[in-house]
Amino acid sequence: MSGVRAQQKEKTRRLLVDAALNQLSAARSFSSLSLREVAKEAGLAPTSFYRHFSDMDELGLTLVDEAGLTLRQLMRQARQRIAKGGSVIQISVETFMELIESNGNVFRLLLRERSGTSAAFRAAVIREIRYFTMELCDYLQQANDLDSEVAYMQANAAVTIVFSAGSDALDMEDKTERVQLSKQTIQQLRFIARGAAELSDRRKAGRKTRK
Amino acid sequence: MSGVRAQQKEKTRRLLVDAALNQLSAARSFSSLSLREVAKEAGLAPTSFYRHFSDMDELGLTLVDEAGLTLRQLMRQARQRIAKGGSVIQISVETFMELIESNGNVFRLLLRERSGTSAAFRAAVIREIRYFTMELCDYLQQANDLDSEVAYMQANAAVTIVFSAGSDALDMEDKTERVQLSKQTIQQLRFIARGAAELSDRRKAGRKTRK
């Protein structure tokens, strides 16, 4: 019942997953990784790969799942920090940027496979990002008392801006450049928040007078 | 002097470029294209490829250049339409969406290689997009009398939003879905415009009182 075998299997499975993640870089996308490369990096014979995944695609989807997990951890962490007070937007952006610095490869995976070549991957990534967006949407609607449609548009725009900034940040090695980018991103999010708040107010006023 | 030879060479060079472009699709990225495939599609022997490009990379950069050209045509067309009156934002978004419907592959190339695997490609794509952004920035600054830094942030955010929407539009086969996306994008751009105008005003007021 201890499952020495299953335990060992899970261990080398992780070896494969980690091997794939570690091979990702600015110059190396998941789709450019070969089964043999991953197996070799994990210290396995090529054919042993099949004991864990039937395909590189299957490994890839596992990776996307892990990336989604990381994204959710990010949200949790941001919420905790926000609870302690401070500018919501600023804290969110800074938390996000930290994630990118420490988990660049995970983020790269999401960015690339989003517009990648495999329909399954795209669907999986889009699902994760949508989940992320919806979570933000709920928060905005509740915290700022927004019209639900307006909240969605704001959340969607904000996520787009932040992800794009993250993508840019990945290519920066200079620290001050990144700080500058953060500032700009924060300002852009404020633009959006401002516009959304206004539209939401206008809609509410419209509903009132119509009654 | 007529240059029968050079003329013919240019012709088959175009054959290669077009062959590469035609092979692009949702399921096929440029980096997944092989020299042999492109040559075959162009009706050439693999080795004849080298008479025109030393590399697939060189062909790729040519493609990016063409994409940049398309982007500039887009700007010109949008400007012409704007001159005839109407909502600037609406016209811009609609023009952009038309481009995507008719030149999906060109746009896909830009989107993918932007976060792609080759540093040279990324640099080239980023240059084209930056040029696009700067052009918009100038327009905004002049037309709306904005603070220059604010205008840049607005232009940058707008381009990000529009490109992201374009990327989403590529995956839609339903027409009404695309119309809905356009509406949302227009609204999001208005959010940004609103926020930017406000910040610009605040900055100007600040400068006045300080004098």
Next chain:
DNA sequence: AGCAATAGCGTACACGTGTACGCTTAAATT
């Protein structure tokens, strides 16, 4: 007219790829 340049082709090679197949060895089950 004669020579040089060159676009395009065919052949050939070494290399990396996915994966089918059978074997070994150790855990799990009986």
Next chain:
DNA sequence: AATTTAAGCGTACACGTGTACGCTATTGCT
């Protein structure tokens, strides 16, 4: 203790890849 299960390995194969090399045929130049 005997048997079944399955993780991992090595070998082997067919296939697609980039590209070096030499050849042909046509254009351009002198």
